[in-house]
Amino acid sequence: MSRKLFIAGNWKMNLNCAGAVDLAKALVKEIGGADSVDLAVCPPFIYLQTVKAATSGSRIAVGAQDMFYENDGAFTGEISGAMLKDAGCRYVILGHSERRHVIGETDELTNRKLLKALADGLDVIFCVGELLAERQAGKTLDVVSRQVKIGLEGVDKAKAQRITIAYEPVWAIGTGVTATPDQAQEVHALIRKLLADKYGKDLSQTMRIQYGGSVKPSNAKELLNQPDIDGALVGGASLKAADFVGIVRAGL
Numbered sequence: 001m002s003r004k005l006f007i008a009g010n011w012k013m014n015l016n017c018a019g020a021v022d023l024a025k026a027l028v029k030e031i032g033g034a035d036s037v038d039l040a041v042c043p044p045f046i047y048l049q050t051v052k053a054a055t056s057g058s059r060i061a062v063g064a065q066d067m068f069y070e071n072d073g074a075f076t077g078e079i080s081g082a083m084l085k086d087a088g089c090r091y092v093i094l095g096h097s098e099r100r101h102v103i104g105e106t107d108e109l110t111n112r113k114l115l116k117a118l119a120d121g122l123d124v125i126f127c128v129g130e131l132l133a134e135r136q137a138g139k140t141l142d143v144v145s146r147q148v149k150i151g152l153e154g155v156d157k158a159k160a161q162r163i164t165i166a167y168e169p170v171w172a173i174g175t176g177v178t179a180t181p182d183q184a185q186e187v188h189a190l191i192r193k194l195l196a197d198k199y200g201k202d203l204s205q206t207m208r209i210q211y212g213g214s215v216k217p218s219n220a221k222e223l224l225n226q227p228d229i230d231g232a233l234v235g236g237a238s239l240k241a242a243d244f245v246g247i248v249r250a251g252l
Contacts, residue, residue: 005224005251006164006208006231008040008125009238010065010093020047024054026241031248032058038231039248040091041238042125045079052088063091063125066099069109069116081120092117093233095127095151097170107150114151118159125164125210125233126151128191132171140169141190148194157199164208165191166233172213174236181222184211188228217246224251 015023020043031039032055042063043051052062064087068078084092094117095110110126117124128147130140148165155163167187169179179187188209195204211223212233223229231251237243 003206003208003230004036004038006038006040006210007234007248007251008042008063008091008093008210008231009234009244010096010212011041011043011238012065012098012235013044014239015043015047017047017050020044020051021054023239023241024051024060027060027244028055028058030241030245032060034059034248034252037248037251042091042093048084048087048089061090062088063093064089065093065096067092067094067113067117067122069112081117081122085121090123091125092122093125093127093166095147097127097129097168097173101131101170107147110147111151111153114163115154118155118162123162123164125166127166127168127212127233129168129170129173129213135169135171140187144187144190145194148191149198152198157203160195160199160203160207164210164231165195166210166212167191168212168233174214176214178214178216178219178223179211181226184223185226185228188226192228215247217243217250220247220250 040061040063042065064084067081068075071080094113099105114124128144130143134143172179191209192204195207208230210231210233211229215232215234216237
């Protein structure tokens with residue numbers, strides 16, 4: 001079944017205000033009218049509204065890199081889903097490996113955030129992926145299965161349609177090492193099966209699964225041609241307009 005590609009850029013903790021605006025405007029100029037692929041950029045919180053203004057009128061949506069699971073209150077440094085919506089966000093990334101393995105967030109915490117994001121009307125990019133030691137120990141499929149099952153706990157069919165799963169092997173993020181197309185496809189096929197088991201085959205065939213992990217213009221086409229890879233969550237290459245545009249055009 002053909003699924004519309006979804007390519008998102010995760011700018012992480014990079015750029016300043018001027019740089020974020022320049023990058024956003026360059027993307028609008030080059031790919032802002034693309035209608036055969038869904039596009040999003042996810043800048044740091046502090047630049048969300050600025051980037052939203054810079055992409056206004058284009059087909060490039062804006063997303064956040066994280067959120068909290070409460071509406072408001074004494075949670076210093078946190079951002080609510082309602083605040084993200086107010087800033088113009090459509091998407092939020094949850095469960096990114098850096099949140100899990102640098103900040104220490106658990107599967108259960110990710111699930112709590114995911115449920116709140118959906119309740120707040122945000123579409124979710126839900127990240128899963130294994131560490132190098134887990135892959136070397138042959139635990140990749142077990143780790144990804146656990147993350148998917150716990151992360152989607154309590155999510156019904158109607159809301160599941162608003163989730164994109166991003167498989168990001170931790171050993172390939174920012175390292176220059178990319179999973180081979182076969183390695184990536186194997187895990188994407190597993191995720192598709194888990195979705196079919198939970199939601200039925202029909203819905204599983206409409207849900208999108210992105211690959212993330214040192215995606216660049218030179219390897220994007222081969223990855224995106226795999227049957228169960230429906231897009232990319234791009235890190236470092238999304239900080240250079242030419243590279244991100246190259247990845248999008250490989251998808252097109």
